[in-house]
Amino acid sequence: MALQVQNFARIIPLSVPFCRSFHQCQPLNQIQLLTRLRVVDNSPIGKEAMLEGRPPKCIHVYNKTGVGTIGDKVLVAIKGQKKKAVIIGCKQKQKPLIPKFDSNNIVLIEDNGSPIGTRIHVPMPSILRKILKDRSVAKKIDFTKLLSIATKFV
Amino acid sequence: MNQADLSKLVSALRIAVKPKPRLFASPEGPAGRLRKLKATVTALVKYERIELNYPRAEEAQSYAERLISDAIRNGDCHKHTMEMADYWLDEKQLIHKLFKVLVPRYKEYNSSYTKLVLGPKTYPGYYAGTAILELKGNPFPALQPATQNYHYWLHNVLLGEAKREFRVAKAETNANLSEPVASKN
Amino acid sequence: MLRRVVLQTFRQGLAQSFFKRNAASLSESAVTQHPIETSEEASEKSGSKQKNGDESGNTVVVAPPEFRFMYPEFLPDPTMERRNKLKEKLERMDMLQRRSIIEIPEFYTGSIMAVTVADSNSPNKFARFVGICIQRGGSGLQAWFILRNVVDRQGVEILYEMYCPLIQKIEVLRLERRLDESLLYLRDALPEYSTFPFEMEAERRLNNSVVPINPIKVKLRPRPWLERWERQNLQGVEDLNLPQRYYDRAKEVAKPWEKYDLMLQYRKTIPAEEQEKIYAEVHSQLQQQDLKRKIKRRRGPSSEQ
Numbered sequence: 001m002a003l004q005v006q007n008f009a010r011i012i013p014l015s016v017p018f019c020r021s022f023h024q025c026q027p028l029n030q031i032q033l034l035t036r037l038r039v040v041d042n043s044p045i046g047k048e049a050m051l052e053g054r055p056p057k058c059i060h061v062y063n064k065t066g067v068g069t070i071g072d073k074v075l076v077a078i079k080g081q082k083k084k085a086v087i088i089g090c091k092q093k094q095k096p097l098i099p100k101f102d103s104n105n106i107v108l109i110e111d112n113g114s115p116i117g118t119r120i121h122v123p124m125p126s127i128l129r130k131i132l133k134d135r136s137v138a139k140k141i142d143f144t145k146l147l148s149i150a151t152k153f154v
Numbered sequence: 155m156n157q158a159d160l161s162k163l164v165s166a167l168r169i170a171v172k173p174k175p176r177l178f179a180s181p182e183g184p185a186g187r188l189r190k191l192k193a194t195v196t197a198l199v200k201y202e203r204i205e206l207n208y209p210r211a212e213e214a215q216s217y218a219e220r221l222i223s224d225a226i227r228n229g230d231c232h233k234h235t236m237e238m239a240d241y242w243l244d245e246k247q248l249i250h251k252l253f254k255v256l257v258p259r260y261k262e263y264n265s266s267y268t269k270l271v272l273g274p275k276t277y278p279g280y281y282a283g284t285a286i287l288e289l290k291g292n293p294f295p296a297l298q299p300a301t302q303n304y305h306y307w308l309h310n311v312l313l314g315e316a317k318r319e320f321r322v323a324k325a326e327t328n329a330n331l332s333e334p335v336a337s338k339n
Numbered sequence: 340m341l342r343r344v345v346l347q348t349f350r351q352g353l354a355q356s357f358f359k360r361n362a363a364s365l366s367e368s369a370v371t372q373h374p375i376e377t378s379e380e381a382s383e384k385s386g387s388k389q390k391n392g393d394e395s396g397n398t399v400v401v402a403p404p405e406f407r408f409m410y411p412e413f414l415p416d417p418t419m420e421r422r423n424k425l426k427e428k429l430e431r432m433d434m435l436q437r438r439s440i441i442e443i444p445e446f447y448t449g450s451i452m453a454v455t456v457a458d459s460n461s462p463n464k465f466a467r468f469v470g471i472c473i474q475r476g477g478s479g480l481q482a483w484f485i486l487r488n489v490v491d492r493q494g495v496e497i498l499y500e501m502y503c504p505l506i507q508k509i510e511v512l513r514l515e516r517r518l519d520e521s522l523l524y525l526r527d528a529l530p531e532y533s534t535f536p537f538e539m540e541a542e543r544r545l546n547n548s549v550v551p552i553n554p555i556k557v558k559l560r561p562r563p564w565l566e567r568w569e570r571q572n573l574q575g576v577e578d579l580n581l582p583q584r585y586y587d588r589a590k591e592v593a594k595p596w597e598k599y600d601l602m603l604q605y606r607k608t609i610p611a612e613e614q615e616k617i618y619a620e621v622h623s624q625l626q627q628q629d630l631k632r633k634i635k636r637r638r639g640p641s642s643e644q
Contacts, residue, residue, distance in 0.1 A: 155476030
């Protein structure tokens with residue numbers, strides 16, 4: 001009996017409580033479903049949500065991997081509404097020469113790609129100039145207005 | 155960071171070092187592995203020749219080499235080297251032996267300081283084979299003959315003689331061939 | 340015998356000081372007398388420590404010991420499975436070639452640097468970033484460093500590959516070291532510790548021979564953090580003010596035996612003999628490049644006058 005208890009203790013250490021088998025930290029910092037994001041433009045809805053302390057949640061990433069990176073369009077839940085947004089900075093590890101930010105920054109946009117706000121407060125990665133130009137489709141969606149309201153590029 | 159660690163300068167070892175360490179099953183984990191190796195290294199420095207199983211011998215050899223090479227490189231006034239000697243040698247009089255006996259002995263060596271010889275396999279015996287690990291320059295009789303001189307073996311003598319005879323015969327035939335040509339001219 | 344003498348000098352140099360830059364300062368004096376020479380006197384004066392072999396007459400060149408801290412990327416990756424002598428040699432040649440085109444100055448983690456990169460997207464075709472070097476790594480042509488800055492209250496980090504052909508210019512604005520080798524904890528520190536103005540000018544250094552160590556202690560934000568900093572034995576961080584259980588746990592998961600694992604250290608580093616060989620191979624070219632740059636810099640203002 002004693003032996004059995006010992007064996008049991010070896011498999012599940014009794015002194016340590018049961019621990020979860022998945023990571024509780026965010027080693028990858030990916031933008032995926034239910035990731036909290038930070039609105040960095042001066043749109044009233046975004047400002048209010050950030051001031052309330054209830055930042056928007058990502059509820060869909062418009063790409064095939066489901067992991068958002070710089071320039072991707074996402075659908076966010078913000079103050080009980082669904083809004084579209086563009087990611088303009090990631091916390092995740094980036095490739096050489098592409099800046100990595102301390103927070104996941106988004107800019108809220110309307111369906112035609114024009115931004116809701118009139119100003120972006122944080123620096124934008126320079127590579128967005130190319131990415132946003134490439135992703136704009138004539139007469140359908142135009143992201144390039146984001147570039148004109150940016151204050152700084154790094 | 156894929157960059158060489160610059161904090162310590164170490165001498166190159168003269169033995170073949172494996173890319174990965176050997177893991178010994180030990181309930182204490184890696185600390186227990188080091189404790190096992192420590193006992194072996196202490197015994198090696200103390201007795202200068204020990205017989206043990208091969209995996210442990212091979213692993214302990216590299217640690218003993220590192221200890222001696224550090225002692226030669228840094229001397230006994232170096233703090234880190236002294237700490238290492240204090241850890242790796244359980245019996246403290248062996249620290250004196252390391253710095254006062256082994257360092258002068260190995261200072262002029264151009265080869266490794268230890269030697270690993272495969273031991274005899276007994277049946278039924280230890281599965282992985284035994285090995286004999288020794289410090290070079292020990293006072294014991296050598297395990298293997300020092301110089302292997304095969305010149306006086308009978309077949310070598312006979313072959314040598316045959317070669318010599320063949321050469322002489324060839325030289326004679328050459329001389330015979332060249333003579334008539336010279337006379338004709 | 341000769342080899343031992345050379346080793347001795349190498350060790351003595353180490354014992355004197357890690358960061359003494361007598362070579363650089365002495366070489367300056369050598370420039371005024373004989374620009375670039377290979378004679379014995381000049382080489383001795385320039386501190387490159389050339390020694391003539393007594394019988395064979397071939398020279399044994401030993402690089403100054405501080406080179407391994409100045410140019411750590413010349414040492415290969417110590418992982419044994421990935422070693423390839425030929426590839427390493429070819430990479431060293433390529434690195435020297437790249438260094439002859441752009442100046443990659445000496446820097447350490449904690450130095451404040453400015454990097455200018457060719458950027459086809461920006462209107463003026465280049466982008467400049469200023470920041471503190473928080474980490475440095477990689478060997479050979481893959482060597483990299485990370486710069487961090489806080490711009491408009493937003494922390495930004497960029498990883499640069501040192502030998503990337505897009506890099507136009509690397510400047511060191513303030514050459515100094517910190518108490519730690521990796522400053523990743525600045526991500527969790529208050530933003531003022533990693534804020535540097537883009538208009539910052541390069542500081543003139545008074546003492547050329549010693550790299551100063553900045554003893555600043557950084558204050559971290561309260562938890563949650565990106566890493567468990569209390570387990571990493573950081574020197575440059577103020578007291579973390581955590582509950583005792585965090586320190587207890589850190590003690591439980593610590594690996595105090597690793598300090599005694601001699602072979603672990605050996606497998607992580609490149610042996611001293613090999614390091615000497617590598618730096619002996621590259622150091623004359625590195626010093627010549629350095630000399631040429633110094634001459635150019637001196638002639639630059641005079642030609643304008």
